[in-house]
Amino acid sequence: MPFDPLLGLYATPLVLAWLIYYGVQKRNEIRARGIRDAAVEAGLTEPASLHPQIDYAKCLGCGDCVRACPEGKIIGIIGGHAELIEPTHCIGHGACKTACPFDAINLVFGTEKRGIDIPNVSPDFQTNIPGLYIAGELGGMGLIRNAVEQGRQAMNSIAKLGGMGQQGMHDVIVIGAGPSGISASLGAMEKGLNYLTLEQDSFGGTVSHFPRGKLVMTQPATLPLYGKMNFREVSKETLLEFWHKVASETGLQISYDENVSDIKIEDGGFTVITGNNSYRTRSVLLTIGRRGTPRKLGVDGEEQSKVVYRLTDPAQYRGQHVLVVGGGDSALEAATSIADEDDTTVTISYRSGSFSRAKLKNREKVERQAAEGRLNVMLSTNVKAIGPDSVSIDDDGQMVQLDNDAIIVCAGGILPTGFLKNIGIEVETKYGTA
Secondary structure (H helix, E strand, O other), rough: OOOOOOHHHHHHHHHHHHHHHHHHHHHHHHHHHHHHHHHOOOOOOOOOOOOEEOOOOOOOOOOOHHHHHOOOOOOOEOOOEEEEEOOHOOOOOHHHHOOOOOOOEEEEEEOOOOEEEEEEOOOOOOOOOOOOOOOHHHHHHOOOHHHHHHHHHHHHHHHHOOOOOOOEEEEEEEOOOOHHHHHHHHHHHHOOOOOOEEEEOOOOOHHHHHOOOOOEEEOOEEEOOOOOEEEOOOEHHHHHHHHHHHHHOOOOOOEEEOOOOEEEEEEEEEEEEEOOOOOEEEEEEOOOOOOOEEEEOEOOOOOHHHHHHOOOOOOHHOOOOEEEEOOOHHHOOOOHHHOOOOOOOEEEEEOOOOOOOOOOHHHHHHHHHHHHEEEEEEEEEEEEOOOOOEEEEEEOOOOEEEEEEEEOOOOOOOOHHHHHHHHHEEEEEEOOEO
């Protein structure tokens, strides 16, 4: 059969287009392999919270999940299927699951090596105890947008309960005034429920304790009774100012200095006991977060006033010798922000050999400041004793003595698992399961 010139004319652009597409895909795969291999070499393989688990039998490597991720190159296409290439950078947006056209992605907590305690909660946010609900970070959802949405949805479920409007008791008590608690409280107001919101500390929950000027990553969300909060990248101060504005305009009421010590299950409802009072309610929504009580070092001298467990204002440490203990984002952000202050000497001590739980931008800033001589990094080290003007650190069997004026311990919190179990809430340790 003779060659048809017209066929060649039409086929050539298609072949060129395919070759260009193939070349781009190969370059992307090489880049993805490099990112994945670097993460493995650095020991950065354990996701901190909710993350995608990919079913290779269903995944066809279309790349929709890669493009949908708002955090960048967290997922890559390798060998024709999607793969989590920077696990420690994943913060649980869940956009990848939504974007997948083949239902090849599940969102899970923990891994085979690292379990995470999660309360058992049904799709309507109710625990195994009828009438007792959990929303937000305590249930594993750390993102502000997700916490706001969960608070709203949980209150929608609570409003459907029978037995509301009983004399002498609240319809619902919301425990915690962070993003989820604020949203839920507004939802209770919107639905005309007799609500009470209890907060042991500050309006805004964990956000209120972030360092001054810290950027809070969030996405647009809808607050009941108010409307859209259209933030994507916002400072702690701006977000708190917005929430105060919402509270003022809606009439949101919160009872502060209410440390809940127990929740007793009684016929037709609950009694919530705090250090100040006890309250009867038909239902309870826990939005207390996961940090719980700050984890301490358990060493001699830790009771001194110079030892604190969160950074409020880096400027207060100007001119001092400061030690930051920990390897997560809060520790790295505390160390680098203090090192930015004039005339400070800052050391960060971490028991592991790498900052595997921290975001890339924080690790890069630590590396940059260390190279500039502004930050002393001590990996695989442990604080052994704290003196009035010094601190003793075990560095591979050798005791190192550092001048010290202040210590900030960012070792996370003790999860309120005991509190939950005491109430009767079932808690499961997740090892890579939903």
